[in-house]
Amino acid sequence: MSKGIMVVAEQSDGVFRKVTFEVLSEGKRIADKLGCQLTAVVLGADIAALGQELQAYGPDRILAVEDSQLADYLTDAYTNALSGVIEQEDPGILLFGASVQGKDLSARVAARIDAPLAVDCVAISCDGDVLTATRPIYGGKLLANVVLEGERQLFSIRPNTAEIIKAGGDAVVETVSAEIGTVSMKFIEKRMETGKIDLTEANIVVSGGRGMGGEDYSVVEDLAAVLGAAVGASRAAVDEGWRSHSDQVGQTGKVVSPGLYMAFGISGAIQHLAGMSSSKVIVAINNDAEAPIFAKADYAVVADLFEIAPYITEEIQKISG
Amino acid sequence: MDVLVLLKQVPSTESIIEIAGDGVSIKTDDLKWVINPYDELAVEEALRLREAHGGTVTILTVGREKAAEAIRTALAMGADKGVLVSDPVLEGCDPLCTAKVLAAAAKEIPFDLIIAGQRAVDDDAYMVGSAVAEALGIPSITMVIKEEISENRIQCQKTIDGGVAVVEAPLPALITTQRGLNEPRYASLPGIMKAKKKPLDSKTLADLGLDPQTFTAFKMKIVALNPPPERKGGQVVEGETAQEKARELVRILHEEAKVF
Ligand SMILES: Cc1cc2nc3c(=O)[nH]c(=O)nc-3n(C[C@H](O)[C@H](O)[C@H](O)COP(=O)(O)OP(=O)(O)OC[C@H]3O[C@@H](n4cnc5c(N)ncnc54)[C@H](O)[C@@H]3O)c2cc1C
Ligand SMILES: Nc1ncnc2c1ncn2[C@@H]1O[C@H](COP(=O)(O)O)[C@@H](O)[C@H]1O
Numbered sequence: 001m002s003k004g005i006m007v008v009a010e011q012s013d014g015v016f017r018k019v020t021f022e023v024l025s026e027g028k029r030i031a032d033k034l035g036c037q038l039t040a041v042v043l044g045a046d047i048a049a050l051g052q053e054l055q056a057y058g059p060d061r062i063l064a065v066e067d068s069q070l071a072d073y074l075t076d077a078y079t080n081a082l083s084g085v086i087e088q089e090d091p092g093i094l095l096f097g098a099s100v101q102g103k104d105l106s107a108r109v110a111a112r113i114d115a116p117l118a119v120d121c122v123a124i125s126c127d128g129d130v131l132t133a134t135r136p137i138y139g140g141k142l143l144a145n146v147v148l149e150g151e152r153q154l155f156s157i158r159p160n161t162a163e164i165i166k167a168g169g170d171a172v173v174e175t176v177s178a179e180i181g182t183v184s185m186k187f188i189e190k191r192m193e194t195g196k197i198d199l200t201e202a203n204i205v206v207s208g209g210r211g212m213g214g215e216d217y218s219v220v221e222d223l224a225a226v227l228g229a230a231v232g233a234s235r236a237a238v239d240e241g242w243r244s245h246s247d248q249v250g251q252t253g254k255v256v257s258p259g260l261y262m263a264f265g266i267s268g269a270i271q272h273l274a275g276m277s278s279s280k281v282i283v284a285i286n287n288d289a290e291a292p293i294f295a296k297a298d299y300a301v302v303a304d305l306f307e308i309a310p311y312i313t314e315e316i317q318k319i320s321g
Numbered sequence: 322m323d324v325l326v327l328l329k330q331v332p333s334t335e336s337i338i339e340i341a342g343d344g345v346s347i348k349t350d351d352l353k354w355v356i357n358p359y360d361e362l363a364v365e366e367a368l369r370l371r372e373a374h375g376g377t378v379t380i381l382t383v384g385r386e387k388a389a390e391a392i393r394t395a396l397a398m399g400a401d402k403g404v405l406v407s408d409p410v411l412e413g414c415d416p417l418c419t420a421k422v423l424a425a426a427a428k429e430i431p432f433d434l435i436i437a438g439q440r441a442v443d444d445d446a447y448m449v450g451s452a453v454a455e456a457l458g459i460p461s462i463t464m465v466i467k468e469e470i471s472e473n474r475i476q477c478q479k480t481i482d483g484g485v486a487v488v489e490a491p492l493p494a495l496i497t498t499q500r501g502l503n504e505p506r507y508a509s510l511p512g513i514m515k516a517k518k519k520p521l522d523s524k525t526l527a528d529l530g531l532d533p534q535t536f537t538a539f540k541m542k543i544v545a546l547n548p549p550p551e552r553k554g555g556q557v558v559e560g561e562t563a564q565e566k567a568r569e570l571v572r573i574l575h576e577e578a579k580v581f
Contacts, residue, residue, distance in 0.1 A: 015494045034365040073481075074488065075451075076460055100482045102512065104463045111455035116417055116540035119447045123503070132544065137445050142347070143336040185460050188476065192484035198481075204581070236502075240475040245501035246480060247468070251334050251442055252358050252500060257563060260580040271334045277549060281578045283570065284555075300555040300576070301570055303563045311567030319575055 003092030003151075004037035005030060008082065008105070011044055012073070016053060018201050018225065019097030022162040024057040027095050029165070031060075031140070032125045035072035039063060040171075042176070043081055045071035049055065051131065051173040058167025063089075067178040072187040073101050079108045086113060088176075091152070098156035099200070106156050115150055122161045122257070139251030139274030159200045160257045160321060161249040161278075177202050199247065202230035204260045207249055209234035209272075211265015211286065211305055215242040219309035220264055226316050232256065232265045232276075235295070250275035264305040269291025285309070322366040322376035322470070325432040326362040326400065327423055330391035331443040333343050339552065345543045358389045359438025362498035365505040366468070366500055367436055368399045374470070383411060383422050389521060393537045396516035397508030403521040410526065410533045415541040416444065421450030422536075425529045427457060432467065435495040440463050446460075450497040460490035464499040489512065 005133040007018045007027040024040055031038035040059040042051050054321040065085055069077045086094070094109075096102040098120040104196065110117035122143070127195045130147060133155055137144045148154075199205060206224040208217055209230070211264065217231065224231045231242035235250055247255055251274040261279035265286065266272060273296055277284065282299035294300040299309065332338065332352040341346045356364070367378040380395045380403040382388045392403035392561070406426050411418070427435065435457075437450030454461035459515035466485070467478040476489040480499050526533045558573065574580050 011424040012482070056368070061504070073486075074477050079455075092399035100464060100480060103447045104451065104461075106454055107451035108461065110448065111417065111420060111452035116415060117446075117448055118541065120445065135445075136333070136549070138336075138338045138347075139334065139442055139445065140549060143547045143549055144543050145547070147542050149540045149542065153560075178530070184463075185488055188487035188489055190481060190484055198483050216572070228483065237443070245499070248500065260578075261572065274334075277426065277552075281574070281580050283574070294555050296552055297555045298552060299558055299570060299573060301558045301566055303566055307565050308563040311564045312571060314580070315568050319571065320581075 003090060004039055005095065006061070006086070006089060006091035007038065007040045007092040008044040008102070009040050009094045010099060010101055011042055011050060014047065014050055016050070017097060017099055019099055019102070019157070019159040019259045021057060021164045022096050022159065023157050024059065024198065025056060025165040026157055026162040028167050029126060030093070030126060030131070031099060037061070041065060041085055043070050048173050048175050053307050055169050055171050056152055056166045058169040059171050062171045062173045064173050064175050065178045066175055067180055069180050070138060070178065072124050074183065074185045074187050075076045075104055075108055076185045077180050078105050078184045078225065080111060080180050080183070081114050082109055082181040085176065085244065086172055088210060094152065094154045096154070096156040098158045101158050104156055109276035113152060115154055117154040117156070118146050118291055119156050120150060120158045120165055121155050122158050124155060136255070136278065139271070140255060141274060148224040150319045158257060160203070197228065197230040199230045199232055199249070199254050199256055202258055205232050205249070205256050205258045206262045206264070207232035207234065208237060208264045209266030210236040210240070212237060212242060217243070223309055223313045226313055226320065263293055263297070266293055267291050270298060322370055322374035322434070323432045324370050324376065325378070325381055325427060325430055325435045326363045326367050326395065327437040327450065328364065328380050328382050328391060328395055328437065328566050329357045329438070329441045330354050330382065330388040330488050331357045333443055334358065334442060340546045340548070341512050345546055347546070354390065356394055357441045359442070361437035361505040362500070362502050363438055364395045364398050364400060365503045366498065369503065370434070370470070379404065380425055381423060381430065382406070382421050393516050393519055394508055396519045396521070397512040399512060400521055402456055404524060406524045406529065407559055410419065410536045413539060414536065415539040416446040416448040417452060417541070418539055419534060420456060422450045422526065422529070422531065423449065423453045424456035425531055427453065429529070433492050437495060437497045439497040439499055450495055450568035459493050460468045461493055461495045461497070463488055463497040466499050466501040468496060471479065493578045497501065507569060530535065550578065
């Protein structure tokens with residue numbers, strides 16, 4: 001494969017998302033195998049200096065597409081700008097992080113350039129110059145190996161599934177101008193939930209279900225705090241109004257792949273399992289020894305969650321000193 | 322306000338999905354089929370818009386003949402009419418192709434707004450809505466949790482990573498749904514009776530002026546399906562008291578699983 005790989009680096013307010021480094025590391029691994037060039041591209045306003053942070057992951061080139069219209073993410077402005085860069089640079093493979101923004105942008109760009117897109121891949125392997133991507137379907141009930149055909153192929157990679165590897169490099173940021181054209185959408189504002197750890201990127205997720213019995217989640221929040229974990233919920237807890245929709249894990253919520261998933265008072269419905277079964281280690285805490293989640297958990301703890309959670313927090317505090 | 326809903330029929334989320342003999346498709350015989358949950362939100366939102374602004378709600382599906390059941394359910398919820406595009410060559414169609422067919426069909430239906438699901442919970446492609454909007458040359462706003470229409474513009478609150486954004490676009494536009502947008506109504510008994518008499522058009526590719534020949538080479542191919550790796554049987558964490566179990570769990574996680 002002579003055409004290169006382009007990684008779309010995602011930044012928001014001058015900070016790269018963690019998945020960017022995962023995708024860039026994955027891009028480097030694939031580029032080395034295929035013996036092709038690796039280009040990282042970042043879009044935004046005033047991001048040339050930020051772009052330099054990508055150097056450590058070994059891209060051959062770093063392109064910064066700067067324009068005041070790219071200050072905040074807007075689907076049409078970003079699609080126009082990125083499609084222009086693709087036209088100019090002619091990459092064969094495009095890699096995105098499967099964040100909310102990455103999914104939105106990759107879908108629209110794929111349609112614009114009439115190229116196939118494999119979303120939310122958990123692994124990509126190369127056989128000669130054919131890439132096979134593994135992606136969960138049916139909410140994780142099956143894994144599909146897919147092959148894309150055509151001049152250009154787009155993949156997005158699920159957060160927390162590729163390892164970040166520093167490769168070193170000497171690429172310097174090249175600023176390229178964007179051809180943004182007409183933008184009909186308008187960004188009004190955004191409200192970030194400060195101090196909250198993102199569920200999809202967290203290394204540890206602590207979730208509470210209907211067993212929480214109400215909106216007081218303090219026992220799992222205290223545990224999450226000592227672990228630096230994100231707090232998730234089952235749909236039952238969301239439907240009860242105890243937690244916000246953005247906290248829901250499952251087939252109709254967020255799909256998470258943390259190193260450790262701890263489920264408190266969650267029975268293990270198939271729709272919930274779909275959203276967390278790709279976690280590396282699963283711990284279930286439930287006072288019903290027959291709870292179906294125990295069949296899917298690596299470690300089963302039969303206990304009242306309100307009784308045990310504070311002890312778990314305490315024990316972890318002991319080891320983390 | 323004419324609203325077009327893109328609706329896909331999918332296996333219900335309770336379904337156990339099994340791989341068929343060919344290794345690249347699934348066994349469909351015993352499955353229960355439903356409206357994609359995110360498309361239910363789309364139908365509900367469309368009905369609310371009609372209640373507020375008048376107009377029509379049309380349901381558009383690409384799928385097998387069987388998918389007519391899902392359209393009927395949406396009609397029973399209150400939608401006005403349905404269009405089902407069905408063609409044997411579309412079997413195994415990838416999201417990009419599906420989007421092209423939907424866009425071609427949408428061109429024949431008047432609309433001010435299209436509502437799609439953020440994803441179909443079968444292929445989880447997160448793509449068709451955006452690709453339809455692109456093919457029609459209209460803006461797309463994904464993962465919408467609240468929308469407001471005034472003077473030919475739509476303003477939406479949408480989920481972004483780590484928060485909520487507010488964005489605006491001129492109509493016609495396409496939005497995709499996110500949980501929290503609304504709670505879909507159930508089809509009432511009178512609704513079900515009325516739905517039987519509502520128009521449901523069936524179309525082939527030829528009816529849409531599309532050449533079936535161009536739908537033979539899909540650009541995304543499934544080469545294998547596998548069940549996710551089985552988790553090895555859970556280890557029960559022992560202890561007489563909750564405190565002992567907590568201590569043992571933390572020891573295991575720290576020393577054996579090494580997750581912290
Ligand atoms: C279309 C559709 C989509 C869905 N999507 C999702 C989804 O994305 N995510 C999702 O989670 N669900 C989803 N569901 C819902 C799913 O089917 C279950 O209803 C839901 O997951 C149950 O949540 P739960 O386990 O918290 O509650 P329950 O099933 O009620 O389980 C509560 C558990 O808590 C235990 N418990 C109670 N008290 C205590 C205590 N003091 N200490 C310890 N344990 C205790 C009980 O033994 C029980 O096992 C969906 C359903 C449908 C129909
Ligand atoms: N075959 C189809 N017919 C009608 N709408 C569809 C079809 N496939 C996908 N869609 C729409 O596109 C959304 C996203 O689907 P997907 O990109 O497949 O995850 C769905 O929620 C539907 O609104």
